[in-house]
Amino acid sequence: MSSPAKETLSVKLPNLVGYWSEFRGQWRVKIAVSSLLPVLRSLRNDAGFNQLTDLTCVDHLELAGATDRFELVYVLLNIESGERVIVKTFVNEPDLKVPSVTSIWFGADWLEREVYDMYGITFDGHPNFKRLLLPEGFASFPLRKDYPQQGRGERHNFPVITRAES
Amino acid sequence: MASEVNKQLGDNIFLTKLDAAASWARANSLWPMPFATACCGIELMSAAASRHDLSRFGSEVMRFSPRQCDLMIVAGRVVMKMLPVLQRIWLQMPEPKWCISMGACACSGGVFDTYAVVQGIDRFIPVDVYVPGCPPRPEQLIRSIIDLQEMIQAGGTFNAREFKRRDTPEGPDRFDEDELLRIRERNGLKLASPKYDPIH
Numbered sequence: 001m002s003s004p005a006k007e008t009l010s011v012k013l014p015n016l017v018g019y020w021s022e023f024r025g026q027w028r029v030k031i032a033v034s035s036l037l038p039v040l041r042s043l044r045n046d047a048g049f050n051q052l053t054d055l056t057c058v059d060h061l062e063l064a065g066a067t068d069r070f071e072l073v074y075v076l077l078n079i080e081s082g083e084r085v086i087v088k089t090f091v092n093e094p095d096l097k098v099p100s101v102t103s104i105w106f107g108a109d110w111l112e113r114e115v116y117d118m119y120g121i122t123f124d125g126h127p128n129f130k131r132l133l134l135p136e137g138f139a140s141f142p143l144r145k146d147y148p149q150q151g152r153g154e155r156h157n158f159p160v161i162t163r164a165e166s
Numbered sequence: 167m168a169s170e171v172n173k174q175l176g177d178n179i180f181l182t183k184l185d186a187a188a189s190w191a192r193a194n195s196l197w198p199m200p201f202a203t204a205c206c207g208i209e210l211m212s213a214a215a216s217r218h219d220l221s222r223f224g225s226e227v228m229r230f231s232p233r234q235c236d237l238m239i240v241a242g243r244v245v246m247k248m249l250p251v252l253q254r255i256w257l258q259m260p261e262p263k264w265c266i267s268m269g270a271c272a273c274s275g276g277v278f279d280t281y282a283v284v285q286g287i288d289r290f291i292p293v294d295v296y297v298p299g300c301p302p303r304p305e306q307l308i309r310s311i312i313d314l315q316e317m318i319q320a321g322g323t324f325n326a327r328e329f330k331r332r333d334t335p336e337g338p339d340r341f342d343e344d345e346l347l348r349i350r351e352r353n354g355l356k357l358a359s360p361k362y363d364p365i366h
Contacts, residue, residue: 123366134282142281151281155246156289161170163292 003027005078005085008047013038028086036089037099040074049085050078052101057112057119057153061145068092068119074101091121100125118143186319192236192262193318196225199235199259201252204242206269206301213304220304225311232258235350237314239307242273251289256291262319266310267293270300276326 003020004025010017016039018031031039045048054075060066068090076085083132099121101108112123113132120141123129131138138154140147202210214220214228229235232255244252256265267287273296275285282343288294294317295310 140281145279149280153205154281155284157244158249158253158290160289161256161291 001090003051004081004083005043005047005137007074009039009042012042012046013016023066026084026086028088030088033089036087037101037104038144040055040076040101041104043085043131047085048078048080049071049083051079051088052108052111055108055115056069057115057143058143059119059143062070070096070119072098072115072121074138086126096121100129102126117141120144189319192225193315193328194317196237196315197227197229197235197355198225198237198238198239199232199255200230200241201230201255202241203244203248206241206272207366209301209304210239210241210268210307213307215328217306218304220308220311223308223311223315224313229328232256233260235259236263237266237311238263238265238274241263241301243266243276243278244284244287246284247253247282249284253291264294264314265292266295266297266307266314268297268307268310269297269302273298276300 003022006017006020013035016031016035018028018029018035019037020027022028029039047053051122052074054073056073057072058073060069060071060137068158070091072087072089072091074087077089078084089098098121100112102112102123103125107127109126110132112126113128113130116123116129117131117133118141130136133144140152142151170222200207200210202208212218220226225237225256232238236259238256238259240252256263267273267286271278271283272287275283279285284290288296295314297306299306
C-alpha cells in the first residue's frame, strides 16, 4: 500500500521524494531542509493538504542513535479526504535556519513563533518574527534539553517591593 | 472627663482614639481587588457568591480597579511574565492596603517548580495573610479575611504613615521663577528689579 501523497510527490517532484515510512496507516516522510519549501508547496497545491495541523520540534540531544539534534515536525491534513501526512526535517546547532511556511499556510505564523520561543530555531521569511509566549527580554530557549527545569534565575530576577516602599 | 460625658449623654456617645476608630472602620469595609489567575479564582468567586456570602463580613465590594481597592487577593499561580503586572497593580492601590496570598501556588509556587512560575509572591510584594490549600475552600478564605480584620483592628494605624505630618509638599515641582531670570540674562534683557517684574 502506498500513500496518495507519495504518489503525487513522485510525479511532481521525482528527485525530492524523500524517505517515506508507514506505521499503522500513518505516513511519515523525512526530507532535507533545502527541499522543505518545494515539497510542502507541492503537498499543498498538488496533493490537497490544505491544513497545517501542527508544527513542532523535538530536541534529540544525547539521544542514543540520533544523528541530528533538532527535528522539525509538520503535521498536514487534507480536509476533503481526511488524509494525513507528517513531514520531518532536521537542523543542527550552528545553522538553525529554516524557511518559513507562512507563504503556504498562513496559520504557521504563531506555530513558528512558538517553535522559536521554545527551541531557538529561526524561520526565514516570517512576516512578524518575535517571541510568542515568553517576554521579549528572555534570553534562553526553555524546551531545549540542556536548559535546566528550574531555569537560570529568570523567575527570581525582579525588584522586591517592601512594605515601606509601597 | 469620660465619666462626666457619660453622665450627661448616656450611651449616645463613646470616646475612643482616632487610630482605633479608623482601624475599626477600615477592618469592616475592606474592598478586595481579585487578582485571580487560576483555579483559586473560582473558589474566590464562590466565596463572594450567595452560598458562602462574603458580604456578611463586610468585604463584598469587589472592584476590578486597583485605585478603588485596599485588599489584594492573589488567587493562583503567578508567572514571571505576570509578576511585573502584579507589582504595578500593587503600587497603584492607595494606602492603607493589605495582601492575602491565596492557595499553595501564590504562597510557594505549589507543584509548579519550573522556570516560569514565581516561587511565592511574598518574595516580591508584601503579604499579610497566607491561605494554604490547593485550592482552599471558601471557608478558609473567609477565615483569612476575619483574621486580617482582627489584624487591622489590633495593629492600629497601618505604619502610621497616612497620618504622618508632611513638611514638604508632595506633587509636581514648583514653578522656578529664577529660571526665567536666567533666560532673560542670557538674552541680554536685564531689568532693574527683575524679581517682581511681570513675565512679559
